[in-house]
Amino acid sequence: MGKWLMVCAASLALGFAACGDDGGETTGGASAGGGGGGGGEQPYIAIVSKGFQHQFWQAVKQGAEDEAKAKGAKITFEGPPTEQDIEQQVTMLTNAIQKKPAAIGFAALDSKASAPLMEQAKSANIPVIAFDSGVESDVPVTTAATDNKAAAAEAAKHMSELIGGKGKVALVVHDQTSRTGIERRDGFVEWMKANAPDVELLPVQYGAGDQAKSADIAKSIIQANPDLKGFYGANEGSAIGVVKGVEESGKKGITIVGFDSGKAQMDAIRSGVMAGAITQNPVGMGKQLVDSALAAINGEQQPKVIDTGFYWYDKTNIDDPKIAAVLYE
Amino acid sequence: MSAVRDRLQQFLAFGSLIAIFLFFSIASSSFLNYSNVTSILFSTVVIGLLALGTTFVIITSGIDLSIGTGMTLCAVMSGVLIVNTGLPVWLGVLGTILFGGLIGFVNGFNVSFLGIPPFIATLAMMLVAQGLALVISDSTPIYFNDEPGYIAISTGHLLGVDFPNAVLVLAVATVIAAVVLNRTILGRYTYSIGSNEEATALSGISVRKWKLAIYTLAGLFTGLAGVMISARLASAQPGTGIGYELQAIAAVVIGGTSLAGGKGSIVGTLIGALIISVLNNGLQIMSIPQEWQNVILGAVILVAVYADMARKRSSTV
Numbered sequence: 001m002g003k004w005l006m007v008c009a010a011s012l013a014l015g016f017a018a019c020g021d022d023g024g025e026t027t028g029g030a031s032a033g034g035g036g037g038g039g040g041e042q043p044y045i046a047i048v049s050k051g052f053q054h055q056f057w058q059a060v061k062q063g064a065e066d067e068a069k070a071k072g073a074k075i076t077f078e079g080p081p082t083e084q085d086i087e088q089q090v091t092m093l094t095n096a097i098q099k100k101p102a103a104i105g106f107a108a109l110d111s112k113a114s115a116p117l118m119e120q121a122k123s124a125n126i127p128v129i130a131f132d133s134g135v136e137s138d139v140p141v142t143t144a145a146t147d148n149k150a151a152a153a154e155a156a157k158h159m160s161e162l163i164g165g166k167g168k169v170a171l172v173v174h175d176q177t178s179r180t181g182i183e184r185r186d187g188f189v190e191w192m193k194a195n196a197p198d199v200e201l202l203p204v205q206y207g208a209g210d211q212a213k214s215a216d217i218a219k220s221i222i223q224a225n226p227d228l229k230g231f232y233g234a235n236e237g238s239a240i241g242v243v244k245g246v247e248e249s250g251k252k253g254i255t256i257v258g259f260d261s262g263k264a265q266m267d268a269i270r271s272g273v274m275a276g277a278i279t280q281n282p283v284g285m286g287k288q289l290v291d292s293a294l295a296a297i298n299g300e301q302q303p304k305v306i307d308t309g310f311y312w313y314d315k316t317n318i319d320d321p322k323i324a325a326v327l328y329e
Numbered sequence: 330m331s332a333v334r335d336r337l338q339q340f341l342a343f344g345s346l347i348a349i350f351l352f353f354s355i356a357s358s359s360f361l362n363y364s365n366v367t368s369i370l371f372s373t374v375v376i377g378l379l380a381l382g383t384t385f386v387i388i389t390s391g392i393d394l395s396i397g398t399g400m401t402l403c404a405v406m407s408g409v410l411i412v413n414t415g416l417p418v419w420l421g422v423l424g425t426i427l428f429g430g431l432i433g434f435v436n437g438f439n440v441s442f443l444g445i446p447p448f449i450a451t452l453a454m455m456l457v458a459q460g461l462a463l464v465i466s467d468s469t470p471i472y473f474n475d476e477p478g479y480i481a482i483s484t485g486h487l488l489g490v491d492f493p494n495a496v497l498v499l500a501v502a503t504v505i506a507a508v509v510l511n512r513t514i515l516g517r518y519t520y521s522i523g524s525n526e527e528a529t530a531l532s533g534i535s536v537r538k539w540k541l542a543i544y545t546l547a548g549l550f551t552g553l554a555g556v557m558i559s560a561r562l563a564s565a566q567p568g569t570g571i572g573y574e575l576q577a578i579a580a581v582v583i584g585g586t587s588l589a590g591g592k593g594s595i596v597g598t599l600i601g602a603l604i605i606s607v608l609n610n611g612l613q614i615m616s617i618p619q620e621w622q623n624v625i626l627g628a629v630i631l632v633a634v635y636a637d638m639a640r641k642r643s644s645t646v
Contacts (some may be wrong), residue, residue, distance in 0.1 A: 002547045051568070052468060054568060055469065055470070058468060058469065081459060081568075081571075082568070082571060136621070151512075176619075176620075177441045202616065203616045203618060205613065205619055208571055208572075210376065210565060211562050211569070212372075212558060212561060212562060212569075215561075216368075216372040216606075216609065216610070216613075217613055219372075220609075220610050220613035220614050221358075221613065222367075222616075223359050223364070223365045223368065223610075223614055224357065224359045224613070224614040224616065225359075226359070238568075244561070244562065248368070248371070248484065248493075249364070249368070250364075252489070262561070263470070263472055263474075263564075264470075264472070264564060267474065
């Protein structure tokens, strides 16, 4: 009996380990084209993103893969497990440089931490295209990104209109250190301060983009402020968390404005629980990234910043083909 | 004598909870009311369930770091079983809980039969579970929107009044955990292994087998937590889960369970989990900046452990 138990457990443990190995290869490593250097005619672009598990990054990856296929390039797309793993991302970038790609695409988790590696890429003659968020360095040929501050200001403008320019508005932001967290908070707050003097902003709360945590925060805010008029969630997890929190509290009449896309958020907009949201254009960002990398490989001159755009979407235009194309489930 | 001391210890944790609760009730007018108290209980469910299972492991002087991402993997598994495979909800839930048990079983096997230190064995499982959750789900959330019966497990109102089912689940799970720890052989051996593993083995008890059972039990709670979080969010989010294990361990420690093993209680753990969520809720309601909320929570953990150590010191003198 005891022996059988052991044999049984051992095979289970091995099964687990084997699955784990498998996973590492498909998610972390090469998904479009091989991992190693250029290989043949096609230029190889190594892309290090902020992650790969969020829907947003999946959409960027999709855009990059499609464009690479169309233009005849090889790409790899990888990122650390969470957006707090700065060190792990730096290691990934180091390894990417070692592979001597024709170009590197890089979305920095920390705009300063990677600056020394930028110099290293430069001395190896590998052009770097920054995307999603900039790097504090002159090395990147260009930065393909959403103007998050302008996008957040647009969200604030819609919020102000929806609540008639006055009342209490609360913010749930994903974190206080990342660039998107800072810009989407400041863009919203600054627009309100400048244009909507009767809107009272509550202290910003941070939910790490975790839906359950953000929902708990939203409920506490509603509890403390029964007269709350509006709620802003600064990324997908925060926005969905706010929707959950408002639903769970049973409170009616709160205007919710969000950021990013995803199925749960689109459902909330269709059902009217959420008034609308800002979406970036992640597929377009991935496409632009590959285009810029190829242009850099050919030595073409490019603008320092390429705005990949953003859109406000709500019940009225969510099925508009132009909007539907930039939303991702 | 030791029983009296344990009672006293539980009373101290309970007293702290009451004190914190009273403080917020006085400090903020919007704290003490029906909807906020249910909301606090509701937010305790996931961490509470994880902490219940971990209590057993910690009493054996082990640790389980895999419960956070293990919970995520179970949530994804639930999505696979119910949404992708189309199993009836009850069967999917059962399968998910058993799958959690399987994760615990592998942990237990690695710890007791291969002799890998619990910290390392469960740390490895934490990574394996995180990776598998992403692989199995293809890094995409699985939505339960077409399974209202599943969502109701967490947010429905079985009692008819405005009281979420999730809290009932936590209550039942707490009673089960308490009965297992206090009234069964498994519970007795849990304490015995934690107090003195060698003596336990010498008295003819198969420590290996019982440890395997204890980690498997912790895994079952992880599976249940996976069901509860995905039912609440109406989706299995494959990217989250890291950090939940530390909150659960904090709840266990605040509740008076010693990381050195041999001592602890389920009621204490529940109180520990409640202290964490009352603090989170109260500080948010008072609009304390979030950075300070973390500082305060960390300080509470230090005070709880210090108080425990001080008690122990005075009792041995």
